[in-house]
Amino acid sequence: MHTTKPIGVFDSGIGGLTVVRHLIKQLPHERFVYLGDTARVPYGNKSAPTVERYSQQCAEFLLTHDVQCIVVACNTASALALQHLRATVSVPVIGVIEPAAVYAYQQSINGVIGVIGTRATIGSNIYSTTLDRVSHGNVRVHSTACPLFVPLVEEGWLQHAATRSIAEQYIEPLLACGVDTVILGCTHYPLLLPLLGQVAPAVQWIDGGSPTAKYVADNIVQHLHVNEHPTVPPTIPEIRMYVTDTSPMFQQLATQFLGMPSQEPVRVTIEHLTAVSQW
Amino acid sequence: MHTTKPIGVFDSGIGGLTVVRHLIKQLPHERFVYLGDTARVPYGNKSAPTVERYSQQCAEFLLTHDVQCIVVACNTASALALQHLRATVSVPVIGVIEPAAVYAYQQSINGVIGVIGTRATIGSNIYSTTLDRVSHGNVRVHSTACPLFVPLVEEGWLQHAATRSIAEQYIEPLLACGVDTVILGCTHYPLLLPLLGQVAPAVQWIDGGSPTAKYVADNIVQHLHVNEHPTVPPTIPEIRMYVTDTSPMFQQLATQFLGMPSQEPVRVTIEHLTAVSQW
Numbered sequence: 001m002h003t004t005k006p007i008g009v010f011d012s013g014i015g016g017l018t019v020v021r022h023l024i025k026q027l028p029h030e031r032f033v034y035l036g037d038t039a040r041v042p043y044g045n046k047s048a049p050t051v052e053r054y055s056q057q058c059a060e061f062l063l064t065h066d067v068q069c070i071v072v073a074c075n076t077a078s079a080l081a082l083q084h085l086r087a088t089v090s091v092p093v094i095g096v097i098e099p100a101a102v103y104a105y106q107q108s109i110n111g112v113i114g115v116i117g118t119r120a121t122i123g124s125n126i127y128s129t130t131l132d133r134v135s136h137g138n139v140r141v142h143s144t145a146c147p148l149f150v151p152l153v154e155e156g157w158l159q160h161a162a163t164r165s166i167a168e169q170y171i172e173p174l175l176a177c178g179v180d181t182v183i184l185g186c187t188h189y190p191l192l193l194p195l196l197g198q199v200a201p202a203v204q205w206i207d208g209g210s211p212t213a214k215y216v217a218d219n220i221v222q223h224l225h226v227n228e229h230p231t232v233p234p235t236i237p238e239i240r241m242y243v244t245d246t247s248p249m250f251q252q253l254a255t256q257f258l259g260m261p262s263q264e265p266v267r268v269t270i271e272h273l274t275a276v277s278q279w
Numbered sequence: 280m281h282t283t284k285p286i287g288v289f290d291s292g293i294g295g296l297t298v299v300r301h302l303i304k305q306l307p308h309e310r311f312v313y314l315g316d317t318a319r320v321p322y323g324n325k326s327a328p329t330v331e332r333y334s335q336q337c338a339e340f341l342l343t344h345d346v347q348c349i350v351v352a353c354n355t356a357s358a359l360a361l362q363h364l365r366a367t368v369s370v371p372v373i374g375v376i377e378p379a380a381v382y383a384y385q386q387s388i389n390g391v392i393g394v395i396g397t398r399a400t401i402g403s404n405i406y407s408t409t410l411d412r413v414s415h416g417n418v419r420v421h422s423t424a425c426p427l428f429v430p431l432v433e434e435g436w437l438q439h440a441a442t443r444s445i446a447e448q449y450i451e452p453l454l455a456c457g458v459d460t461v462i463l464g465c466t467h468y469p470l471l472l473p474l475l476g477q478v479a480p481a482v483q484w485i486d487g488g489s490p491t492a493k494y495v496a497d498n499i500v501q502h503l504h505v506n507e508h509p510t511v512p513p514t515i516p517e518i519r520m521y522v523t524d525t526s527p528m529f530q531q532l533a534t535q536f537l538g539m540p541s542q543e544p545v546r547v548t549i550e551h552l553t554a555v556s557q558w
Contacts, residue, residue, distance in 0.1 A: 038325075039319070039325060039329050040318070040319050041324070045320070045433075045526065046317075046318060046524050046526075047524050047525050047526060050318050050524045123527075147430060147433075147434060148427075148430055148431065148434060148436075148441075150430075151426060151427055151429075151430040152427065154324075154426075155426060155427060157427075161444060162427075162441045162444045162445045162448075165440060165441045165444065166441045169441075245325050245326050245329045246326050247324065247325075247326060248402075249398075271553070274550070274553070
């Protein structure tokens with residue numbers, strides 16, 4: 001029934017499925033191709049040139065599926081590789097950082113915005129730079145790396161006492177700076193929202209997945225083709241799921257991130273990725 | 280001055296330097312070539328075929344440095360790839376698991392032994408199988424995966440309240456089974472020894488690095504060549520250090536793991552690793 005090309009999404013692992021969840025909500029008629037680079041996860045503790053090369057290989061794999069655009073669901077890859085991808089890839093490439101920054105700027109009342117993310121994302125200063133640009137210098141930004149949140153989420157310790165104590169330690173300096181809004185600069189963090197809401201109930205937590213999906217729906221997909229969708233969206237969205245390594249935890253985590261049961265993923269080897277890539 | 284070949288050591292990251300530390304103590308005259316696969320760290324959450332392939336590529340890189348033997352310092356790689364490496368590599372390959380198991384069996388008084396490690400190592404049951412074999416069925420083994428220990432150590436949270444609470448949760452079921460000896464089945468864990476000693480003071484904690492180094496000194500190195508060492512060992516051991524990705528944290532962590540200042544590492548790309556490998 002579909003005459004349109006699928007939307008490509010990649011992430012270092014399966015956290016990017018939190019972005020796919022929002023994309024499905026905004027674009028229930030679209031088809032998706034998802035690649036999780038689980039053989040090299042995480043990206044957040046790797047160097048910029050390495051993240052750039054891995055991202056390029058992921059993007060080129062998605063291009064072999066004739067995608068209409070590529071959503072870089074990984075914050076680290078969006079922070080370190082977006083410019084490079086835009087210069088080398090023939091379809092629109094959308095990162096999660098600018099939509100999250102714009103939305104946080106709109107939501108903040110006092111103009112003091114916090115950002116939490118991986119060491120690589122925070123070290124890149126990309127959120128500060130972007131918030132400064134979109135607000136014309138009208139916000140103050142305070143950032144902190146939360147490297148333990150990803151392993152805690154992957155363990156499913158979403159309400160554990162240790163997670164709470166670690167979250168308090170990470171968030172306290174941001175609260176001391178008077179932030180009223182904090183960007184969740186990593187696709188794993190939305191699963192911690194219930195706990196974070198308890199740790200800092202006055203803060204507005206910004207999940208970049210939602211504004212990114214809205215941006216794609218408003219600016220990318222409708223510009224590319226005239227929709228000829230059936231009036232009723234499919235009850236089960238079509239997501240072709242690829243991973244570079246299989247894991248016994250995949251299905252359980254994927255369901256949690258996606259908010260619905262996920263298809264069995266197809267494994268593609270790193271050798272295949274590098275073979276289709278020029279990089 | 281050296282007429283002998285260097286000893287090759289690889290690990291998924293830099294944790295293997297805790298094993299190098301013991302090797303230097305046992306073999307102060309030897310030279311070492313170390314490879315940390317930091318572009319793909321960690322191995323502990325990857326599948327067996329992926330760990331096997333990565334390990335093969337690391338071993339083949341070390342062979343290009345004409346090493347006399349290869350010490351697989353990574354427990355996950357020792358658990359999942361040792362047989363494969365021994366079948367394909369032309370020099371002796373030594374893992375950390377059997378030496379640790381033999382030593383734990385010798386040390387345990389009540390024959391109830393605990394094992395902690397990554398999800399992949401524990402899931403492989405390699406320690407149970409090995410302990411059963413070396414003890415002729417005379418020990419009971421209780422294992423538990425501690426996936427949060429690696430990120431906690433890499434954060435340097437060695438005495439943090441959250442680390443203590445997580446350690447208590449991980450170790451409590453082992454204590455309930457009556458273990459008197461616990462194997463630290465991951466090269467990051469020796470850095471947690473002070474904390475673990477407080478959490479369970481009656482337990483003997485076995486760091487596999489020490490018995491592995493002793494095994495290499497007694498069974499491998501002296502059998503391979505007649506030593507013609509100067510009588511005084513070098514004050515700074517010769518370690519050629521390679522990594523597949525650079526990290527700003529490297530130097531600090533390496534010094535901690537090695538117990539002395541480390542050389543600046545040379546970066547080799549994954550593409551280089553796969554190019555020298557047949558796999």
